[in-house]
Amino acid sequence: MIDTWVWIDDTFGPFEAKFDPANRWNNSLRPYFTLDTVRKIAARTQEMTDECGYGSNDTVHVIDGGTDRGEPRVVVLLIRWPYLEDAPASATSIIQPNDEGLYGIGGGEWTWYEAPNPAAEEPTMSDTDPPWLADAEAAYARRRKADAARQALAAVDQADRVNDALIQLGVTPIALAYVPAGGTALIPALLVEADPEEERYAVHADWDKTKGKVRLALGHYWGDYTGLRPGRLLTTVNDVVEARREGPASHPQPKRPTDMTRQELRKIVERAAAFGPCDGDSGELTALVGGLAAGVLYLADTVTHVNDRP
Structure with a gap:
């Protein structure tokens, strides 16, 4: 599993978590949390119900039950308040830890997404900084943090689009597209x-x-080069078959300068003859340029005569 930070939105999270990129629900993550993080999630769910009521919210509760053979006894309880009247049997669940001691909270029900790493805190200002500079630096840090959050959300959306396209084509990838913890790409x-x-x-x-659209990216099959180069767009499974044989898409070659017309060459010769040699020039350079141009003109006329076309 991958270490990351997750949130539902900027009012619920971010929380430190682990998740398997291949294990998703409707493009949302199924994260797992340490018990300490579960306590933070529990506290936040209860704060939100105090603010907004129980009508449309779930709450998490961590119930401590002493110790058993020196190990703490803990029950993590999820209450789905909206189900209480119509489906009381589904209103509560006890969340058991996995083999790593992590708890899956809200996976398959809550819309968890990757969040930017909050470790990039605002810079600590020096005591000697004037108030106006401290305010400006703090505002700058907030803008950077907001930009990183937007980039991370955009990248997550792109990953979801890629994975959706693969599902629609019936492609089971070795590894799904994802955005690493704290990343924006x-x-x-x-x-x-x-x-x-x-x-x-x-x-x-x-x-x-x-x-x-989804574009295939190709990695070399030789050497130690691990970078990827763009290939063809992905529209069918056959594009994968073709791309692994043809390799990266060829980059368009820069257009070669248009060949000089005979009229342009004649103008060069006439201009050189009109101005004559420059100061310090014996005329040899001018004569050389003129002779070269005349030779090209002769060759062009010969080719035109032989092929009967310009």
Whole structure:
């Protein structure tokens, strides 16, 4: 599992968590938390019900029951208040820890998403900084934090779009697209590993921001180079088959300068002859340029005559 920070929105989180990128619910995460973090989540759920009421909120409760053979006895209880009247049997659940001692809270029910790492705190201002500078620096830090949060949410949305497209095509990736904890950039999904013996490229699925579509990204099958280069857009499974053979999309070559027309060459010769040699020039350079241009003109006329076309 991957270490990350998650939230439902900026009013509920972020909380430190772990999650499996391949285990999602409607594109939302299924995070797992330490008991200490569960206590923070529990406190926040109860604060929210105090603020907004119990009508549409769930609450988490951590009930301590002493110790058993030196180990703390704890019950983590989830109460779904909206179910209490119509489906009382589903209104409560006891959350058991997994093998790592982590608790899955809200997975498959709550819309958890990755959040920016809150460790990037506002800078500590020096006592010598004037108030106006301290305020400006704090505002700058808040803007940076907000920008990082927007970038992280955008990247998560892109990852979801990539994974949705793969599901629709019936592609089961080796690793889903995801955004690492505290990151703001998408890690492409891995579809096929490289095969050096068959000279097949590794194929990943990335998001093309310009096209607004999934684009394949190719990794080399030789050497130690681990970077990815863009390939064709992903529209069918056959694109994966083709891409692993053809490799990255060729970059358009810069257009070569248009060949000079014979008229332009003649103008160069006439200009050189009109101005003559420059100061300190014996005329040899001018004669050389003129002779070269004349030779090109002769060659162009010859080719035109032979091929009967310009």
